[in-house]
Amino acid sequence: MYAVFKRELFSFLSSMVAYITIGIFLLVSGLLLWFFPDTSILDYGYAELDGFFSLVPYLFMFLIPAITMRAFAEERKEGTFELLITRPIHIWQIVVAKYLASLVLVLFALIPTLIYYYSISKLGFPEGNIDSGSVIGSYIGLFLLGAAFTSMGIFSSALTKNQVIAFVISAALCAFAFLGFDYSSQLAAFQSIGNIIRNLGINQHYTSISRGVLDTRDLIYFITFSVLFLLITKLMIGVKR
Amino acid sequence: MSISVKNLFKHYDKQKAVDAISFEARPGRILGFLGPNGAGKSTTMRMLTGYLAPTSGEAEIAGKSIFSDAIEAKKHIGYLPENTPLYPDMYVKEFLSFVGQTYKIVNLPARIDEVVKMVGLTPEQHKKIGMLSKGYRQRVGLAQAIIHNPSVLILDEPTSGLDPNQLVDIRQLIKTLGTAKTVVISTHIMQEVEAICDDIIIMNKGKMVANDSLEGLKKMHQQQSLEDIFRKLTA
Numbered sequence: 001m002y003a004v005f006k007r008e009l010f011s012f013l014s015s016m017v018a019y020i021t022i023g024i025f026l027l028v029s030g031l032l033l034w035f036f037p038d039t040s041i042l043d044y045g046y047a048e049l050d051g052f053f054s055l056v057p058y059l060f061m062f063l064i065p066a067i068t069m070r071a072f073a074e075e076r077k078e079g080t081f082e083l084l085i086t087r088p089i090h091i092w093q094i095v096v097a098k099y100l101a102s103l104v105l106v107l108f109a110l111i112p113t114l115i116y117y118y119s120i121s122k123l124g125f126p127e128g129n130i131d132s133g134s135v136i137g138s139y140i141g142l143f144l145l146g147a148a149f150t151s152m153g154i155f156s157s158a159l160t161k162n163q164v165i166a167f168v169i170s171a172a173l174c175a176f177a178f179l180g181f182d183y184s185s186q187l188a189a190f191q192s193i194g195n196i197i198r199n200l201g202i203n204q205h206y207t208s209i210s211r212g213v214l215d216t217r218d219l220i221y222f223i224t225f226s227v228l229f230l231l232i233t234k235l236m237i238g239v240k241r
Numbered sequence: 242m243s244i245s246v247k248n249l250f251k252h253y254d255k256q257k258a259v260d261a262i263s264f265e266a267r268p269g270r271i272l273g274f275l276g277p278n279g280a281g282k283s284t285t286m287r288m289l290t291g292y293l294a295p296t297s298g299e300a301e302i303a304g305k306s307i308f309s310d311a312i313e314a315k316k317h318i319g320y321l322p323e324n325t326p327l328y329p330d331m332y333v334k335e336f337l338s339f340v341g342q343t344y345k346i347v348n349l350p351a352r353i354d355e356v357v358k359m360v361g362l363t364p365e366q367h368k369k370i371g372m373l374s375k376g377y378r379q380r381v382g383l384a385q386a387i388i389h390n391p392s393v394l395i396l397d398e399p400t401s402g403l404d405p406n407q408l409v410d411i412r413q414l415i416k417t418l419g420t421a422k423t424v425v426i427s428t429h430i431m432q433e434v435e436a437i438c439d440d441i442i443i444m445n446k447g448k449m450v451a452n453d454s455l456e457g458l459k460k461m462h463q464q465q466s467l468e469d470i471f472r473k474l475t476a
Binding site for chain 1: 287290291292293294312313315316318320322324326327328329330331335339340342343344385
């Protein structure tokens with residue numbers, strides 16, 4: 001499994017995929033956070049990162065599908081999937097290896113943004129006046145949200161040979177899982193069970209972690225979410241043979 | 242028996258891609274898989290290597306069932322898929338090292354050097370796979386198939402698209418490997434079959450229409466050329 005993980009990660013890093021997607025993510029988040037007046041911290045006047053944390057999930061909806069879309073789709077198209085599956089490794093090992101490699105890349109995209117935390121804590125008055133607990137919670141939340149999005153991306157990539165279709169499906173899945181449940185819960189028909197539906201969505205749990213309180217229920221939600229999608233992926237690859 | 246196949250079926254909806262195939266293959270002999278395009282050769286090979294699941298039937302590699310004991314069976318198989326799919330963005334040695342790691346080979350760098358020499362990749366060993374010519378790519382494909390020294394080699398059209406010089410080299414290599422291993426190759430070239438194969442299976446529309454040694458097959462058909470036999474059985 002480690003061999004597959006290493007190969008995946010190296011192929012990200014040796015191609016332009018990693019640098020371009022991460023670069024664009026950092027560029028856009030930087031511009032929105034510091035530059036464009038509607039969302040800029042400098043215009044907002046408060047030295048806090050809340051804006052950033054409510055923005056990144058939307059960027060992840062595009063960034064993560066772009067990273068994961070090739071995972072299985074490309075191997076299927078190039079025929080190298082045959083090479084991979086005839087090795088003495090279990091299918092679940094292949095799925096998990098690809099998942100972890102993509103997740104590491106998501107982590108690589110997040111790490112440089114720590115500099116925003118540093119800059120804003122410097123900007124605060126008095127210096128260092130920032131709610132660190134909430135920031136740490138939010139980063140953990142972002143990572144878990146990224147993990148959930150990645151599992152959906154890997155799943156979509158296993159659906160098709162076509163990377164564009166994989167991208168669109170996984171972006172749609174991410175958007176629905178993040179916002180869809182919230183919006184549906186507001187429908188009149190679902191009023192009585194609105195709370196339950198809201199709790200199925202990622203946004204509810206993400207906001208809860210972002211407050212800086214790491215609730216085991218939220219943690220279990222995210223872990224279950226990822227495991228579920230990886231399990232479906234594994235079963236689907238098995239059935240497709 | 243290093244390969245033993247019993248009553249293997251593969252259906253796609255109503256189409257029978259492979260229809261009740263049974264055969265055995267022994268070490269030290271090269272088995273040639275012949276048949277027109279779409280006869281089910283590749284499908285059979287894909288089932289033997291664990292890429293496709295059969296509709297029904299049983300297949301054993303080195304005594305291990307490829308379906309219920311897949312991981313163990315796969316350790317004994319070296320497989321070169323049709324059209325030699327490889328990762329073009331990897332370097333030759335990097336790729337071989339990746340393949341070697343999946344088999345947990347000890348002393349991998351030494352083994353890679355050995356295999357590179359064996360398949361004649363030495364002059365191109367520092368290049369990216371995407372930069373290699375078809376012939377050298379084929380050699381990389383062979384190298385990844387033999388790196389773990391498997392007892393069974395399954396090669397799907399290993400010589401398609403090679404120039405005459407490369408053909409001779411690769412055939413010689415397959416022949417050498419065949420002295421100790423069980424080798425199954427599929428091909429469309431009759432001279433190749435005569436040159437390297439000991440046993441022959443001819444398939445047509447998913448069914449096995451001949452399963453004999455090369456001499457046996459010729460004797461049965463009054464010493465006709467292999468080409469004529471092939472046309473008679475599959476036309």
